[in-house]
Amino acid sequence: MISRIALLGSAIALGACASVAQATPQEAGSETPPAATEDAAPAMPMEMMDHEGMMPDMPGPADGVFPTMARGTADMIGLEGQSIGSANLLDGPNGLMIRLELAPGSLAPGWHGIHLHATGDCSDVGMYKMSGGHVGKMEGGHGLLNPKGPENGDLPNIWAAADGSAGYEAFTTLDTLSALVADDGSAIIIHEGEDDHMTQPIGGAGARVACGVIK
Numbered sequence: 001m002i003s004r005i006a007l008l009g010s011a012i013a014l015g016a017c018a019s020v021a022q023a024t025p026q027e028a029g030s031e032t033p034p035a036a037t038e039d040a041a042p043a044m045p046m047e048m049m050d051h052e053g054m055m056p057d058m059p060g061p062a063d064g065v066f067p068t069m070a071r072g073t074a075d076m077i078g079l080e081g082q083s084i085g086s087a088n089l090l091d092g093p094n095g096l097m098i099r100l101e102l103a104p105g106s107l108a109p110g111w112h113g114i115h116l117h118a119t120g121d122c123s124d125v126g127m128y129k130m131s132g133g134h135v136g137k138m139e140g141g142h143g144l145l146n147p148k149g150p151e152n153g154d155l156p157n158i159w160a161a162a163d164g165s166a167g168y169e170a171f172t173t174l175d176t177l178s179a180l181v182a183d184d185g186s187a188i189i190i191h192e193g194e195d196d197h198m199t200q201p202i203g204g205a206g207a208r209v210a211c212g213v214i215k
């Protein structure tokens, strides 16, 4: 009963504050109470918390609750085989996180298609055909916006800044790190142009301009 009254009280306070915020947004900002909603968990009594505000019995990695997240990397090389940066891959519980950091001068400014290709081989420098087709290649299936797709190797485009550097993070539920490194491996390929996520077979993205073997 006490918590019910408290919730009702905070709802009224929120409602009152909202109208204040509309009238004088600058002044109301500092007085905004913590967002309390009816389905929010009740606050934990202080005596149940340790000094870091955690429940003493909260399960942790040692209890096997959180899966081990495998990590992968790829050294990215450009058209002349020069190092341009690196990729990091993290195999999370719900999918694969991919992050790239590329140095200035790595790419032409603008959007570029980027895919996971089915063979971990960047040895044909400047061509990068040895990396094969997309992971999960399907006839007519390329493209994140393709009703017949996507292929497992399809990813959102990467953007290169005016100085040719790029930062990128993407998440896919279509791949796992263990599958990517199995057998003959996989590679991250960056294309000359952007992927329209629809046109076959590679979204009109053109030549391959950078490559990195996933390890």
Ligand SMILES: [Cu+2]
Pocket: 113, 114, 115, 116, 117, 134, 189, 191, 202
């Ligand atoms: Cu590609």
